[in-house]
Amino acid sequence: MAISAMETYFNDVAAFLDGALLPGEVYTCMLDAEVSDFVRMNRGKIRQPGTVVQRYVRLHLIRGRKHAEHCMTVCGDLARDREALSQALAALRDMVSDLPDDPHLDYATDVHSSRVVRSDPLPAPEGLIASVLDAADGLDLVGIYAAGPVYRGFANSLGQRNWHEMTSFNLQWSLYHRADKAVKTAYSGFDWSDQAFATKMRGARERLALLSAPARSLEPGSYRAYLTPAAIEEIAGMLCWGGFSGRALATRQSCLFKMQEGAATLDAAVSFSENTANGVAPAFQDEGFVRPGSVPLVEDGRLVGSLVSPRTAKEFALASNGANPSESPESLDMATGKLAGDDALAALDTGLYIGNLWYLNFSDRPACRVTGMTRFASFWVEKGRIAAPVNVMRFDDSVFRLLGEHLVGLTSESELVVSDQSYRARSISSMRLPGAVVSEMAFTL
Amino acid sequence: MATFDAPRLSGRRSPMNESLRADFRHLRCSGAFWSLRAVDERAQNFSVRKNVPQPPATSADRGAMLTVYADGGCGYAATSDLSGPGLQAALDRASAWARASAARSLIDFRALPHVAPRGEYASPEADARPWSRSEWYDLLAAESRDAGLDSRIVDWEASVETRVAEHAYLTSAGGEVVQRYRFVMPNLSVSAHADGDTQTRTLNGYRGLAQQGGESILERFGFSGSGRRIADEALQLLGAPNCPQGRMDVLLMPDQMILQIHESIGHPLELDRILGDERNFAGTSFVTLDMFGTYRYGSELLNVSFDPTRAEELASYGFDDDGAPAERMYLIRRGILERPLGGTISQARAQIPGVANARADGWNRPPIDRMANLNIEPGDADLDAMIAGIEHGVLMATNSSWSIDDSRNKFQFGCEWGQLIEQGRLTTVVKNPNYRGISANFWRSLAQVGDAATVKVLGTPYCGKGEPSQLIRVGHASPACVFTAVDVFGGDN
Known part of the structure; x- marks a missing residue:
């Protein structure tokens, strides 16, 4: 794959920094950049179309055991960025001079360079959006198309160079029946296919028709439920909120610390791993360490590992496994089960089909108890057949129960769910998840 | 050209x-x-x-x-x-x-x-x-x-x-x-x-001190000096019983009130949500355009202002990001809904007056309707009198958990700190205080609004919304408030 202008620019920045260091200094440098088209839609029309070109350089200067970091926007032309980079280096030098030694500093000293590029061109967004809106003619479509290249680069003064370049798209849309009754669908990837999109839109239209039946309101209580992979993503997302963090486990702030102490387990069918090899996130991290292809986190229902950043490793005398400072999974894999996806409704029999969950939070973190709402296409199912859409319900239950004693089975197929978040920058994290049938799920409001 | x-x-x-x-x-x-x-x-x-x-x-x-x-x-x-x-x-x-x-x-x-x-x-x-x-x-x-x-x-x-x-x-x-x-x-x-x-335990929540x-x-x-106090309170919570379950009065302190305002008044009043822009992500609203001017949002004691003029508050400014001059406006007065949180473009779409709140979280995101400073106006109750007026209830302080449906109606919130109120007196410290309710009913149970001495000017730098996603600074000033007959409960541990 040819070298992009962004990669050339980053290599030039690294070469410049190599020449600007003083004896005894080490630098690490990250590039976070993207060229993104964002097209926001509502009522089957275009609400806000735009393009964002952004380039951030994070420069980290180390002298002995003293260090500091500066993140800055750059314009992408080294001739014009050179002065700002020099000033940043000088400011860091000044900061580092009066800092105490950091006992938890660690950074990669073995050189492991890498280059991953997947950058096939996408269709022009203007025409693509026109075809999306044409396909939704007559429907109340609302959503977002986000697409374009995302770049991550790492360089250090020891000569390591890592480059990760992905051109991808993520179309997320909802078809509304009325009020809060809607079907949400996602289509993401690297190669746009009109046929694949048409198939997804056809499926969304079919589910939308099911929402026209009168909605049923459920009384609070425990219900048997099937959670789609999209709903399981929300629950797994809560576990990712510090749950697998080496630091949070060591300080007993993780929602999974009871598993670490042996006071709680999940069902033996439940396994989680950080599967960098099959994700879309880069295989290197902020300090230049290379990530293993897979880090087992939960196996057969028992906590067997955690994500340990270099800093946490120093503090708690653990082995680092290439985690970023947040120690949150970026490519979480949940193992599949034995239940064929087509048999999920039959396995549910009578209960709640939950298409999506929404706005989860902990109601008791040490108990791994989580509350949240049902959202989008969720249905009451009777004897394996969809009977009626349901009005939104609040659940409040422990993941130790939902994926523990109340887990009936996991589907044998999993879905790749690519994050649609774009706070500050387009996320490149993903999860691969099955659906789950549970015998009881506690609903409260 | x-x-x-x-x-x-x-x-x-x-x-x-x-x-x-x-x-x-x-x-x-x-x-x-x-x-x-x-x-x-x-x-x-x-x-x-x-x-x-x-x-x-x-x-x-x-x-x-x-x-x-x-x-x-x-x-x-x-x-x-x-x-x-x-x-x-x-x-x-x-x-x-x-x-x-x-x-x-x-x-x-x-x-x-x-x-x-x-x-x-x-x-x-x-x-x-x-x-x-x-x-x-x-x-x-x-x-x-x-x-x-x-x-x-x-x-x-x-x-x-x-x-x-x-x-x-x-x-x-x-x-x-x-x-x-x-x-x-x-x-x-x-x-x-x-x-x-x-x-x-935190000092007014994570980044709650933001001005x-x-x-x-x-x-x-x-x-x-707060480090020692916060640590002492964390230890007190460790030895405390769980918050009891039941229907009772709650006294919400300002560092919980800001979350209550944010989620169950601020977001539902955002005009772009009401117009449907956010339905694929942040959600819609139980509020509809026909409610403005007549809908009883809360009790007579509820007065809510959009106030970009309070100098120290986190989201004060002179103009919003579409260039509209910012002025203080009432959104809810004596419990009646008056106007939404909608900037120039949303106002033109809805044909309804709003406020100057089209804001972007940075140079790389477009302006959308945001909260800015959203405040509850103080009442006339002093804190001691509010406590003395509660026979069976719980004081809750400092938000720790927040969840609400996509129409901004069914909510469940949790706090770091709870303290029982029994026969008009603060008694036992309790941990994991949680409560749940429905926005459309909850504000009508507002029974007392604290005076100016109970007001704190707080906020958060992390209000998330929009496609593409945005995290923006919002300010909330609130007195302590009492709500009656609230569904309260504790944790499992």
């Missing part, structure tokens, strides 16, 4: 703005209207965790968004290349988007005004000398030392984030606005663990 010769604005000039003004004058565009919104924001983060100074992190985030109205469409393009050619390339891209989307645009931008706002805004203490790194590290180290007072304290951190920002807004109609901001956001957090339980201005915030909130 038209060009724009920008008039000069009197007052302070930064190098960025001088350069932008010159480059803006030379931009070429055939659109009916175009604007440039530039942001230059610098941040410093200092932290001492478990008595170890963490490495400092600083940032400088500079860029601009160009927006064009053409043929009835609107497009934007944002760039971190602030050179003349860089801005021209972004303007061309925005123009292309406007034309390409015009035939399918939800909004006919020919009907919108070509604004020409002129003015300036500056935070309090915008030009005061900021603290040095060593001054910050000394303070944070002292609080950290005091917080790590017991072997059951397993993690603790004292930190601060300071920001200065300059925003410029230039329009082809002659608008020029420069706004300068300064923010100081200190934070204290302590976690204690024993016997299979972990409890965390405009300088280091004077530290004195206003008694930051010095």
Whole structure:
């Protein structure tokens, strides 16, 4: 794959920094950049179309055991960025001079360079959006198309160079029946296919028709439920909120610390791993360490590992496994089960089909108890057949129960769910998840 | 092809703005209207965790968004290349988007005004000398030392984030606005663990202490010495029973009230949600356009204002990011819903008056309807009288958990700190205090509103919304308030 202008620019920045260091200094440098088209839609029309070109350089200067970091926007032309980079280096030098030694500093000293590029061109967004809106003619479509290249680069003064370049798209849309009754669908990837999109839109239209039946309101209580992979993503997302963090486990702030102490387990069918090899996130991290292809986190229902950043490793005398400072999974894999996806409704029999969950939070973190709402296409199912859409319900239950004693089975197929978040920058994290049938799920409001 | 010769604005000039003004004058565009919104924001983060100074992190985030109205469409393009050619390339891209989307645009931008706002805004203490790194590290180290007072304290951190920002807004109609901001956001957090339980206590929530201005915030909130108090409270929670379950009165302190306002008044009143823009992500609203002017949102005691004029509050400003001048407005008065949180574009779509709240979280995201400062006006009850008036209830302070449905109706919130109120007196400390309710009913159970002495001016830098996603600063000022017959419960542990 040819070298992009962004990669050339980053290599030039690294070469410049190599020449600007003083004896005894080490630098690490990250590039976070993207060229993104964002097209926001509502009522089957275009609400806000735009393009964002952004380039951030994070420069980290180390002298002995003293260090500091500066993140800055750059314009992408080294001739014009050179002065700002020099000033940043000088400011860091000044900061580092009066800092105490950091006992938890660690950074990669073995050189492991890498280059991953997947950058096939996408269709022009203007025409693509026109075809999306044409396909939704007559429907109340609302959503977002986000697409374009995302770049991550790492360089250090020891000569390591890592480059990760992905051109991808993520179309997320909802078809509304009325009020809060809607079907949400996602289509993401690297190669746009009109046929694949048409198939997804056809499926969304079919589910939308099911929402026209009168909605049923459920009384609070425990219900048997099937959670789609999209709903399981929300629950797994809560576990990712510090749950697998080496630091949070060591300080007993993780929602999974009871598993670490042996006071709680999940069902033996439940396994989680950080599967960098099959994700879309880069295989290197902020300090230049290379990530293993897979880090087992939960196996057969028992906590067997955690994500340990270099800093946490120093503090708690653990082995680092290439985690970023947040120690949150970026490519979480949940193992599949034995239940064929087509048999999920039959396995549910009578209960709640939950298409999506929404706005989860902990109601008791040490108990791994989580509350949240049902959202989008969720249905009451009777004897394996969809009977009626349901009005939104609040659940409040422990993941130790939902994926523990109340887990009936996991589907044998999993879905790749690519994050649609774009706070500050387009996320490149993903999860691969099955659906789950549970015998009881506690609903409260 | 038209060009724009920008008039000069009197007052302070930064190098960025001088350069932008010159480059803006030379931009070429055939659109009916175009604007440039530039942001230059610098941040410093200092932290001492478990008595170890963490490495400092600083940032400088500079860029601009160009927006064009053409043929009835609107497009934007944002760039971190602030050179003349860089801005021209972004303007061309925005123009292309406007034309390409015009035939399918939800909004006919020919009907919108070509604004020409002129003015300036500056935070309090915008030009005061900021603290040095060593001054910050000394303070944070002292609080950290005091917080790590017991072997059951397993993690603790004292930190601060300071920001200065300059925003410029230039329009082809002659608008020029420069706004300068300064923010100081200190934070204290302590976690204690024993016997299979972990409890965390913070100073008014994570980054709950967030205001405009300088280091004077530290004195206003008694930051010095709080490390020991927070640690002591974390230990008290560790030994406390769970909050009881049942229907009872709750006294919500300001650092929980801000979350209650934010989630169950602020978001449902956002006009873009009501118009459906957010339905694919943040959600819709139980509020509909026909409710404004007549709907009883809460009891007679409920008065809610949009107030961008309160100097120290986090989201005060002179103009929003679409150039609308910001004024204080009532949203709810004596319990009746009066107006939504909707900026110029949403007001035109809904044909209803709103407020100046079109805001972007940076140069690389377009403005959407946001909360800014959303406040509950104080009442006349003093805190002692409110406690004395409760026979069976619980005081809850400092939000720790928040969840609400996509129509902003069914909510469940949790707090760090609870204390029973029995026969008019504060008694036992309880842990994991949670409550749930429905927005449309909850505010009607507002029974007492605290006086001005109970008001705290707080906020959060992390209000998430929008596609693409945005995290923005919002301010909330609130007194303590009493609600009757609330569904209360505790945790499992």
